[in-house]
Amino acid sequence: MGVEELKEMETGELIAAAVQLDQELKKGRTNLNRYKGELERRGQRLMDDMNTHYVKFFSEAGKAGITDSSRMDILNPDKLKELIGEGVYKTKIKENVKTEYKVDAKLERALKAIFQQDYTFEQGLEEFLQGLDPAPDASQQKLLIKKLKGDYEKDRDTMMEVMQLPDTADLDVELWYIYKIKNAELIKAFLPEEGIDWTMAAIRKCILLDSKTSVTLDYEEGKNDAETNT
Template identity: 55%
Template sequence: MEQQTVKSMTNEQLIGACVWLDREQKKSRAMMNSYKAELQARGLAIMENHNVKYVKFYGDEGSAAITDSMSLDILNPDKLKELVGEGVYKMKVKEETKTTYKFDSKFEKAMKAIFTGDYTFETTLEEFLDEMSIKPDDKQKKLLLKKLKGEFEKDKETLISVLVPEGETVPDFDVELWYIYRIKNGELIKAFLPEEMIDAIIEGIRKSIFVETKTSITLDYDDTEKED
């Protein structure tokens, strides 16, 4: 029926319909971009407070996943090799023939932390645990030192399971988790770089690499149209 209707339309009618539909698509696209941008902004705000790169929102009609990804590129490979040492560079960076770089995941995490400044050398994890509002005993501290990884969700579960007795109110631990994230990044950086002149080396590395951040949103819903 629809095909017959289209075939029976004049050129003017077809053009008019196409123009109307194109305008409606542009309006819908603009509204969609506005809604997605607001969801992304809300997701990024949560990510910044929780040191995560993924947030999922749920609604009656479906869900929206916000992902914040970072890609690492080397601006000056010779300088980076000189700064981190040829041995570390050869072990942790794979040079491909098309001049792209494949990084060991831990080394990549350390380089990204250097570029973004998300690390600290001011205190060790052991020292920080002794200063927490809920201070662990020796047994708990030993377990936390082993299990904390600098990953917000997993570390939060670890802190709750180790420090909060069942049935008691659970603190949010946001501040503690932010410090743990930065301390663990600092430990990772120190694992790859020499202690001597480390600040100067870090500054040189920051000038030798580039980290690009990309935020994406994925909608998930049942695309079967509901009947009224």
């Protein structure tokens, strides 16, 4: 409706039209949030299975991206410095003038894994690879140890290529263990081995993770994105 047409409408008509549109918008937002909530649930299930923080669904109508992000807050910096050591703290954590903390990506991954208990010390990567069926030969194992990073998509591609596996190979369990083993490697790189369980328990009291999941819709009309956070 154009500006001139609006000028010709009675005040009561304007109110009625505005009320109707407002009701439609509220109903639309409610339904949209329901649809996004179901997409979020399905995306979260896939992310949990794949040890990843982003998945994308495709359809003829458009795409939906689901992102799981977390922000780490250091609650007790002095205690954390004592636990991980002043050397690691000073080289891997920067304090700005607002007393906010920017943590090195590798240390942040280790701290998040500690907080979420997302690691395993049961066996190292070499021992785990030797237990696979079929197990990689010596040259394959050397490549895998060098290339595996604990990233689901990249590690899957690496294992498929190095071990020449078929496209139908199911590697979810193996990739899950590799992710936890690589997290454990990072933790051991930063923390002293002696008393490591006690140290990790103490670290969990020094930090806090604030997590959120967002759903982003991408479609052709107007190149618009719609996002909701929960």
